Amino acid sequence: MSSSSVNTAQLLKDLGGLWTQLGKEESEGSDRSAGVLRAVTMTFILGVEEGDDEMAASEALALLMHEHPSRAIVLKLRTQADAELDGRAFAQCWMPFGRRQQICCEQIELSAGSASFEDTVSLLHGLVAPDLPVVFWCRSAKLFDHPAYPEIAAMADKVIVDSRSLSKPLEALRFLNREVHAGRLYGDLTWTRLTRWRQTVSNVFERMDCKGFFQNLNRIEIRYAHAPEPIAVEYLAAWLKSVLGTKFQVDRVHRPSEASWQIQGLCFVTALTDVVIERSEKGIVETHIQKFSTRTVFEELDEPRLVREELSILERDPILARVLEIATQS
Amino acid sequence: MKRRLSCYAQWFMQQTTDSANPFHDALRFERRIPPCSVLIFGANGDLTMRKLLPALYRLAYERKLPSGFSIVGNSRTAMSNEQFREKMRVSVQKFIENSPFDEALWEDFAKGIFYVSGDISDPACYAALKVQLDEIERERGTGGNVLFYLSTQPSFYASVVEQIGAAGLAQHPGGAWRRVVIEKPFGHDLASAKELNRRISAVLAERDVYRIDHYLGKETVQNVLAFRFGNTIFEPLWNRQYISHVQVTAAESIGVEGRGAYYQEAGALRDMIQNHLLQVMATVTMEAPPYFDSDAVRDERAKLLRSIRILKPHEVDSHAVKGQYGPARVGNADLPGFRQEQGVSPEAQTDTYAAVTFFVDNWRWAGVPFYVRTGKRMPKRVTDIAIRFNNAPLSLFSSSPGASDSPLAAPNLLILRIQPDEGISLRFQSKDPSGGGMKLRPVSMDFNYGSSFGSRTPSAYETLLLDALAGDSTLYTRQDMVEASWRAVEPIQNHWLENKFDFPNYEAGSWGPKASDEMLARRGHEWRIP
Numbered sequence: 001m002s003s004s005s006v007n008t009a010q011l012l013k014d015l016g017g018l019w020t021q022l023g024k025e026e027s028e029g030s031d032r033s034a035g036v037l038r039a040v041t042m043t044f045i046l047g048v049e050e051g052d053d054e055m056a057a058s059e060a061l062a063l064l065m066h067e068h069p070s071r072a073i074v075l076k077l078r079t080q081a082d083a084e085l086d087g088r089a090f091a092q093c094w095m096p097f098g099r100r101q102q103i104c105c106e107q108i109e110l111s112a113g114s115a116s117f118e119d120t121v122s123l124l125h126g127l128v129a130p131d132l133p134v135v136f137w138c139r140s141a142k143l144f145d146h147p148a149y150p151e152i153a154a155m156a157d158k159v160i161v162d163s164r165s166l167s168k169p170l171e172a173l174r175f176l177n178r179e180v181h182a183g184r185l186y187g188d189l190t191w192t193r194l195t196r197w198r199q200t201v202s203n204v205f206e207r208m209d210c211k212g213f214f215q216n217l218n219r220i221e222i223r224y225a226h227a228p229e230p231i232a233v234e235y236l237a238a239w240l241k242s243v244l245g246t247k248f249q250v251d252r253v254h255r256p257s258e259a260s261w262q263i264q265g266l267c268f269v270t271a272l273t274d275v276v277i278e279r280s281e282k283g284i285v286e287t288h289i290q291k292f293s294t295r296t297v298f299e300e301l302d303e304p305r306l307v308r309e310e311l312s313i314l315e316r317d318p319i320l321a322r323v324l325e326i327a328t329q330s
Numbered sequence: 331m332k333r334r335l336s337c338y339a340q341w342f343m344q345q346t347t348d349s350a351n352p353f354h355d356a357l358r359f360e361r362r363i364p365p366c367s368v369l370i371f372g373a374n375g376d377l378t379m380r381k382l383l384p385a386l387y388r389l390a391y392e393r394k395l396p397s398g399f400s401i402v403g404n405s406r407t408a409m410s411n412e413q414f415r416e417k418m419r420v421s422v423q424k425f426i427e428n429s430p431f432d433e434a435l436w437e438d439f440a441k442g443i444f445y446v447s448g449d450i451s452d453p454a455c456y457a458a459l460k461v462q463l464d465e466i467e468r469e470r471g472t473g474g475n476v477l478f479y480l481s482t483q484p485s486f487y488a489s490v491v492e493q494i495g496a497a498g499l500a501q502h503p504g505g506a507w508r509r510v511v512i513e514k515p516f517g518h519d520l521a522s523a524k525e526l527n528r529r530i531s532a533v534l535a536e537r538d539v540y541r542i543d544h545y546l547g548k549e550t551v552q553n554v555l556a557f558r559f560g561n562t563i564f565e566p567l568w569n570r571q572y573i574s575h576v577q578v579t580a581a582e583s584i585g586v587e588g589r590g591a592y593y594q595e596a597g598a599l600r601d602m603i604q605n606h607l608l609q610v611m612a613t614v615t616m617e618a619p620p621y622f623d624s625d626a627v628r629d630e631r632a633k634l635l636r637s638i639r640i641l642k643p644h645e646v647d648s649h650a651v652k653g654q655y656g657p658a659r660v661g662n663a664d665l666p667g668f669r670q671e672q673g674v675s676p677e678a679q680t681d682t683y684a685a686v687t688f689f690v691d692n693w694r695w696a697g698v699p700f701y702v703r704t705g706k707r708m709p710k711r712v713t714d715i716a717i718r719f720n721n722a723p724l725s726l727f728s729s730s731p732g733a734s735d736s737p738l739a740a741p742n743l744l745i746l747r748i749q750p751d752e753g754i755s756l757r758f759q760s761k762d763p764s765g766g767g768m769k770l771r772p773v774s775m776d777f778n779y780g781s782s783f784g785s786r787t788p789s790a791y792e793t794l795l796l797d798a799l800a801g802d803s804t805l806y807t808r809q810d811m812v813e814a815s816w817r818a819v820e821p822i823q824n825h826w827l828e829n830k831f832d833f834p835n836y837e838a839g840s841w842g843p844k845a846s847d848e849m850l851a852r853r854g855h856e857w858r859i860p
Contacts, residue, residue, distance in 0.1 A: 103778075195355075195358050195359075196393065198353065198355060198358075198359075199355075199358075199359045199360075199393055200393070201353050202351055202353035202354050202355070202359060202362075203393070203396060203397050204397065205351050205352075205353050206351055206362060206363075206364060206365060206396050206397070243352045243353055284434045284435070287397060289397075289471075292397075292398065292469075292470065292471060294397040294398065294438060295434065295435060295437070295438035296393055296435075297391060297393075297432050297434070297435045309358065313357055313358070315357075317357055317358075318357075319355050319357065319358075
């Protein structure tokens with residue numbers, strides 16, 4: 001499609017044509033098929049940049065579409081700065097296992113170089129599915145820094161970023177703090193990765209024999225594997241302080257390791273006994289409380305799983321807001 | 331070292347209950363389950379192996395169980411802890427659905443599994459269980475909280491609970507909770523249900539008795555509440571002014587599958603309608619509770635069940651149909667009739683099919699028939715609720731095949747599909763663009779649970795076990811509900827026991843006896859084909 005023909009009306013017409021075609025195939029379909037089900041529960045905008053693992057991005061999108069059927073709009077920032085606006089519409093269909101009916105979602109792809117990227121934004125206003133939530137997953141660091149970003153973000157009910165992959169993660173946290181306190185909904189996948197750590201800590205303090213534990217708690221150690229200190233450590237420390245007080249001593253201990261993960265463990269140090277939560281090989285986390293130990297599985301976390309968690313929260317997250325406030329004070 | 335704790339943490343330390351974990355994140359974490367154990371009576375049985383252990387393992391996998399969580403199995407078979415653990419490992423691996431099995435996690439999970447053999451009628455068995463539970467409390471920090479799961483023959487329920495009480499297991503000196511879960515059937519008639527309750531309530535308070543009805547644990551049944559009370563557009567129509575009638579269907583394509591001896595005594599009315607289907611019907615028809623709380627929701631369900639009109643003996647024949655399948659050839663398979671099934675008497679009078687017309691005597695539903703049917707060896711496995719609205723009051727398109735006075739009229743129909751294709755469909759009239767003129771054609775607007783929420787749906791047992799551990803009895807049946815539903819079916823049950831039927835009266839692979847169609851036809855209605 002040439003740049004002159006990329007417009008909202010044409011893209012929507014193309015989408016309409018797709019459904020007419022799919023409906024026609026349904027009525028003429030084989031006896032093995034029970035037709036096509038059109039499913040849209042939100043507009044999902046995915047911001048990517050050319051050459052940056054596009055395959056992974058489209059695989060993640062396809063997986064998310066299965067669980068959150070959406071009108072997906074992929075905004076691609078081209079490497080060539082003066083690349084003109086291009087766009088196309090197509091359907092993503094799949095046949096759920098054991099069913100005879102295909103489920104189809106709409107997908108629109110818009111791409112442009114940096115110089116004309118605002119053109120994609122002008123089209124977006126007319127392309128979002130009416131009356132449904134709009135979620136923007138900005139997967140590209142370049143797009144996050146692009147002048148068009150605020151306008152795209154303003155269109156969304158929730159924006160998802162991954163601060164650890166941005167060019168200046170701590171700056172990004174400050175930005176998120178401002179946005180969240182201005183009332184905007186944000187999710188940060190770096191924070192989302194910590195959910196199971198936080199849940200494991202919470203489970204420890206569900207145990208009745210830990211009730212008096214805080215009385216003797218001296219300090220907490222966060223052990224991490226790779227230097228420089230990952231932004232996740234900042235988040236975790238801020239979370240612990242949000243519970244125990246901002247002046248509470250939280251030490252960050254670098255324990256060099258070849259492990260692929262960043263957080264190695266947490267140690268709650270007391271005069272009498274320590275509670276240690278340690279990540280071992282094979283994705284298992286062990287918790288040691290005096291003589292008692294227990295295990296938890298930490299499955300490999302992929303992007304769709306993290307985004308899925310964020311998609312389940314389309315409301316203000318007060319704990320994240322408080323943690324961002326503390327993390328950006330340091 | 332000087333420490334400064336937040337006000338929240340200080341407040342936490344002052345609490346005597348476990349309700350103040352400051353690390354909890356209600357938005358992202360699962361519900362908090364306090365440290366506890368589950369003691370399963372009948373742990374060597376099918377239910378434990380197929381449903382309970384796979385559900386508990388899955389909950390552990392998803393980090394929904396507290397650390398130190400323990401399971402104690404009991405049955406008569408002599409086994410060591412190791413043998414029981416191995417047996418459970420095999421069954422979890424075999425029966426866990428849509429979930430990975432992680433050896434390392436199992437190793438840790440299995441450390442919390444124990445086995446105590448013993449006869450449930452022997453007091454010594456409970457003394458041994460008490461020793462085991464005390465040891466678990468000490469070693470694994472479970473705080474003394476115990477959920478007793480009675481996966482035994484129903485005839486043992488009352489005596490097991492009495493033995494639990496006599497052994498001092500129903501109370502904990504430190505005030506920890508003790509709860510008991512029992513599986514249906516809750517009695518075999520109203521009198522036995524009352525007697526069961528009398529004996530159980532002598533030991534445990536009603537709030538500690540969890541009567542499980544796995545139908546209520548199904549996501550789609552719970553979604554009926556969300557659909558009705560989370561939206562405003564349907565509730566104004568949800569009454570006798572707009573609804574012509576309601577059909578509840580629970581059909582199974584299979585026969586009795588080796589359970590002939592059991593089924594011969596139970597029958598479809600007792601096995602399905604008295605519990606599952608009346609609960610589903612109550613969920614569809616109850617009033618909105620003032621808030622979403624287990625007592626408030628169950629109060630409304632109970633109120634509805636009490637409003638079901640009790641049939642008089644002379645009304646039973648016109649309001650209920652008893653059926654039993656006979657042999658038939660379906661596809662290229664010759665299917666046996668019920669009386670030819672293993673363990674079934676050739677003279678059996680058992681109902682493998684039951685259809686009942688219920689009426690709810692309250693202002694909302696007065697005069698609206700609720701047709702409830704269930705059967706074995708039907709053409710397919712399906713459970714759904716069809717709400718059929720009244721015809722349009724005026725026939726504007728009288729020459730159209732879809733017009734309200736036409737034989738092809740298709741009034742609005744709302745289908746709540748419970749299984750297998752969980753979802754909701756709304757049928758309405760649309761103009762058919764082909765051929766010109768004002769021709770109407772019924773079309774369907776579908777919401778498919780699987781396509782809108784593709785994530786894994788927890789099994790009913792996962793949901794219900796987690797609820798019981800959290801002390802949430804919303805999806806459990808209360809004694810007054812049990813008694814109300816027995817009251818509703820008892821006249822039918824008695825009438826059927828007193829009369830002899832000419833069976834079989836429907837072929838395997840069909841939608842049931844002719845008499846069932848006639849029952850609806852008398853009111854100008856017909857069964858839809860689900």
